[in-house]
Amino acid sequence: MMASIGSITIYIILITTMFALVTALIGKQTGQQWLTISSRTATLFSSLVTVISAAILLYALIISDFNFAYVADYTSYDLPLIFKVSALWAGQSGSMLLWLLLLSVITFLLQVSQRIRQQADDIILLSLLNLIRLIFIVFILALDSPFLTLKEIPSDGVGLNPILQSFEMVVHPPFLFLGYSGFAVPFALVSSSLLKRDDADWASSSRPWILFSWLMLTVGMVTGANWAYSESGWGGYWAWDPVENASLFPWLTSSALLHTLILQRQNRGMKLWNYLLISATFMLTIFSTFITRSGVIDSVHGFNDTEVGEYFWGVIIVIMIFTVYLLFSRFHQLKDESRELKFFSKETGLIITNILLMMIFIGVFIGTIFSLISPWFLGRRGTVDQMFYNQVTIPLWLSLVFLLGVCPVLNWRQTERKRIMGRLIIPIAVEVVTGILLLLQLTDNWLALLSLSSAAFGVTVILQDFVIDCCYYKFKYDLRLLVTPGRCFRHGRKRYGAYIIHLGIIVILIGITGSIFKTELTTVIDPGERFRLGLYTLKYTGLIPEYTDRYIGVSAQMEVYRGDRFEGTVRSEKLFYPQYSQPVTRVGILGNLREDICFTLVGWKEDRAQIQIILHPLTIWVWIGSYLLYLGIVVILWPNRKLKK
Amino acid sequence: MKSKYKILVTLLLPLIFFSYLIYSNIDNSLTYYYTVSELNNLDGIMEKQLRIRGSLVKDSIIWNSETERLSCILTDGRTELHMSYQGMIPNNFDHVSEIIVEGQMSNPGQSEAQIFVVSKLMTQCPSKYEKHSAGEE
Numbered sequence: 001m002m003a004s005i006g007s008i009t010i011y012i013i014l015i016t017t018m019f020a021l022v023t024a025l026i027g028k029q030t031g032q033q034w035l036t037i038s039s040r041t042a043t044l045f046s047s048l049v050t051v052i053s054a055a056i057l058l059y060a061l062i063i064s065d066f067n068f069a070y071v072a073d074y075t076s077y078d079l080p081l082i083f084k085v086s087a088l089w090a091g092q093s094g095s096m097l098l099w100l101l102l103l104s105v106i107t108f109l110l111q112v113s114q115r116i117r118q119q120a121d122d123i124i125l126l127s128l129l130n131l132i133r134l135i136f137i138v139f140i141l142a143l144d145s146p147f148l149t150l151k152e153i154p155s156d157g158v159g160l161n162p163i164l165q166s167f168e169m170v171v172h173p174p175f176l177f178l179g180y181s182g183f184a185v186p187f188a189l190v191s192s193s194l195l196k197r198d199d200a201d202w203a204s205s206s207r208p209w210i211l212f213s214w215l216m217l218t219v220g221m222v223t224g225a226n227w228a229y230s231e232s233g234w235g236g237y238w239a240w241d242p243v244e245n246a247s248l249f250p251w252l253t254s255s256a257l258l259h260t261l262i263l264q265r266q267n268r269g270m271k272l273w274n275y276l277l278i279s280a281t282f283m284l285t286i287f288s289t290f291i292t293r294s295g296v297i298d299s300v301h302g303f304n305d306t307e308v309g310e311y312f313w314g315v316i317i318v319i320m321i322f323t324v325y326l327l328f329s330r331f332h333q334l335k336d337e338s339r340e341l342k343f344f345s346k347e348t349g350l351i352i353t354n355i356l357l358m359m360i361f362i363g364v365f366i367g368t369i370f371s372l373i374s375p376w377f378l379g380r381r382g383t384v385d386q387m388f389y390n391q392v393t394i395p396l397w398l399s400l401v402f403l404l405g406v407c408p409v410l411n412w413r414q415t416e417r418k419r420i421m422g423r424l425i426i427p428i429a430v431e432v433v434t435g436i437l438l439l440l441q442l443t444d445n446w447l448a449l450l451s452l453s454s455a456a457f458g459v460t461v462i463l464q465d466f467v468i469d470c471c472y473y474k475f476k477y478d479l480r481l482l483v484t485p486g487r488c489f490r491h492g493r494k495r496y497g498a499y500i501i502h503l504g505i506i507v508i509l510i511g512i513t514g515s516i517f518k519t520e521l522t523t524v525i526d527p528g529e530r531f532r533l534g535l536y537t538l539k540y541t542g543l544i545p546e547y548t549d550r551y552i553g554v555s556a557q558m559e560v561y562r563g564d565r566f567e568g569t570v571r572s573e574k575l576f577y578p579q580y581s582q583p584v585t586r587v588g589i590l591g592n593l594r595e596d597i598c599f600t601l602v603g604w605k606e607d608r609a610q611i612q613i614i615l616h617p618l619t620i621w622v623w624i625g626s627y628l629l630y631l632g633i634v635v636i637l638w639p640n641r642k643l644k645k
Numbered sequence: 646m647k648s649k650y651k652i653l654v655t656l657l658l659p660l661i662f663f664s665y666l667i668y669s670n671i672d673n674s675l676t677y678y679y680t681v682s683e684l685n686n687l688d689g690i691m692e693k694q695l696r697i698r699g700s701l702v703k704d705s706i707i708w709n710s711e712t713e714r715l716s717c718i719l720t721d722g723r724t725e726l727h728m729s730y731q732g733m734i735p736n737n738f739d740h741v742s743e744i745i746v747e748g749q750m751s752n753p754g755q756s757e758a759q760i761f762v763v764s765k766l767m768t769q770c771p772s773k774y775e776k777h778s779a780g781e782e
Contacts, residue, residue: 341652359659380679381678383675383678383696384670387673387674388674391666391673391674603708
């Protein structure tokens with residue numbers, strides 16, 4: 001019964017969306033007001049029904065209605081409530097419904113916000129968003145619906161894969177999808193402006209959406225990395241897996257976009273390029289979903305072998321044709337007046353940043369799809385390993401960090417060399433001193449030296465800029481010393497938001513550099529036995545069995561000492577779920593600012609255990625850096641307060 | 646106009662460097678996909694890094710806890726391949742239908758059969774676990 005209602009809601013969504021599209025088209029052609037009004041109402045209604053549709057599936061998941069094939073596939077009676085809820089995005093059809101839901105909510109918010117600002121909502125924009133929603137509606141109806149029912153109702157469901165039963169996996173997909181669906185808005189904004197042939201400032205109107213989607217995507221990626229680090233036992237947070245790379249694609253192109261968008265907003269060109277980037281980012285969100293859902297890269301199948309593959313390919317090709325059509329038919333709208341470009345200027349700095357990010361994107365993209373394109377020129381499928389990604393992207397990341405230090409020094413149009421030298425002399429000195437100190441005290445690994453000293457350079461430039469700003473404000477307005485930094489920050493809030501993000505990137509770089517010094521030990525050990533690793537002495541205390549209703553667990557415990565000081569205990573466990581044949585391994589992590597000790601129970605025979613210990617230096621800084629990214633975006637997006645006069 | 650050329654050249658050089666970077670690294674880190682049967686008719690496989698997909702022969706898994714070495718037999722239904730591996734075994738190793746292994750052939754003495762020494766053992770990432778029961782509307 002409920003499943004049938006669910007299926008009906010999808011049909012209603014389809015019909016209302018089609019109705020909205022047709023009425024909008026006729027209304028636009030004939031100029032009849034009532035038609036456009038009904039199109040708007042139909043869009044609102046359609047969004048509302050999408051919410052109902054998702055609510056039905058959610059309710060079925062919560063009450064374990066195993067009449068739904070989807071519910072039976074991804075949940076079971078004993079699954080904790082939070083995982084029953086998260087099962088909404090555990091499978092393909094559910095995540096498509098989630099994407100549709102998020103798109104609908106965004107469409108609704110756009111409509112309402114425009115009404116609040118008392119602007120007529122833009123019928124072409126709404127129609128474009130409806131077209132994008134149609135991609136997912138048709139997918140659910142034609143290929144994979146979460147409302148399919150089972151002939152025989154099973155006594156219990158299959159349950160959620162235990163590896164996915166973790167907090168990170170609850171939050172990771174929705175954030176990622178929120179980011180993905182957010183990128184549909186800039187695409188719709190710029191396309192509608194081009195279709196209407198108006199000269200709307202789409203750079204400014206799409207910027208908050210790009211920032212918001214970028215933030216959501218970043219949160220999604222970081223939680224995913226965190227999951228890989230703490231749950232999966234892969235021994236790292238980033239493995240250049242095709243699924244991970246897929247989320248990196250739109251992140252890289254949108255990061256590039258954010259930089260050249262500044263140029264357009266300053267009336268310094270790059271319109272056409274920004275349009276292409278917005279469009280590419282949107283296409284990549286769909287491409288990424290396709291890669292993730294189809295598993296095509298690692299599988300024996302080619303791109304077009306599955307229905308899902310064909311469908312997404314079709315969609316991407318249609319969007320591409322649409323983009324190219326707009327590009328040629330509205331070329332004059334995208335063309336900029338030619339301007340003189342000096343090398344030592346902020347413009348060039350931003351453009352080079354853009355190019356570097358795009359190079360990283362192209363490198364990662366080629367590596368990821370290499371197994372699919374290699375038969376064309378190698379005659380058989382081949383794949384590239386992590387080394388490829390590291391070798392190709394590391395020089396580019398390092399150049400980016402260097403540039404990130406130089407950019408704040410550059411002025412618009414042209415910068416005098418004297419200014420560049422004056423502003424860079426302290427940071428360069430700091431870089432050199434850091435490099436020498438590290439070489440003498442810590443390491444002779446040139447990559448680590450280069451990366452950490454570049455980090456020092458970048459941080460110094462940003463701090464120096466802040467100090468110079470503070471001095472300027474202090475003397476100009478004769479402020480007290482204590483209030484100066486706050487005032488200064490408030491005045492240049494958006495710029496400082498960007499600086500915080502840049503600091504975050506530098507801190508993440510420091511964290512990643514730590515992985516060069518990763519040490520690993522796999523050994524077989526008896527209870528009470530001790531061994532040394534790095535600064536620590538570890539003592540294995542034995543195995544503890546654990547019996548619960550849902551699983552049987554075996555955990556191994558390790559006491560960690562640094563010298564004589566007791567640092568804490570780490571525990572790794574293997575959980576055996578009855579409905580799953582494979583046990584789940586939980587990694588134990590004991591961390592401080594210096595390094596993480598990751599402990600994995602590999603296997604055991606009576607009390608003798610095979611264990612793996614990995615020392616991950618500086619890993620915590622990857623997470624701290626990502627919090628800075630979040631903070632930076634929030635600072636930028638924080639609404640303007642009216643300044644008191 | 647002149648500075649435009651300057652900029653063009655400054656951009657072109659990194660682009661050439663970048664293309665070279667990609668090209669040379671593909672060459673260095675390339676691994677080919679093969680099926681177990683294909684290995685037999687392959688020339689010069691001793692030096693190559695290979696990626697093989699196959700299923701495990703039931704009851705062929707031997708775990709030596711002293712040497713921490715796993716040995717088992719991989720098959721594609723026609724031909725069998727002896728492999729050995731030292732290192733972390735993925736969570737779901739025993740139970741997946743297919744695994745992907747990366748490594749090189751080694752021949753420990755002419756008399757013995759060839760053994761595939763695995764450097765990387767992969768099962769599929771959990772986002773690809775899709776269970777399908779036959780649904781009907």
